[in-house]
Amino acid sequence: MPTEQELLAMCLRWLQHPQGDAFDKAMLIAAVKAKLYPPSRPWVELTDKEIESLASWWPSYDQMPALKVLIKDITNSLKEKNT
Secondary structure (H helix, E strand, O other): OOOHHHHHHHHHHHHHOOOOOHHHHHHHHHHHHHHHOOOOOOOOOOOHHHHHHHHHHOOOHHHHHHHHHHHHHHHHHHHHHOO
């Protein structure tokens, strides 16, 4: 994957010499698309074990279910906002 500077240089070369070979054009189009539309990463949620490891600051282990619900609610809100 070319860097942004390399990609801009490729675009400039293509604009200056548009009769370049088809490979250069195809490579440039693929590089621009890859920069403009990077592959999306799947949403990864915290596991229950990871949530339980956060409990060091939680007042009481008896209230752990409330912490899990809170974290799940926050996660769902972030997921909705970012999709």
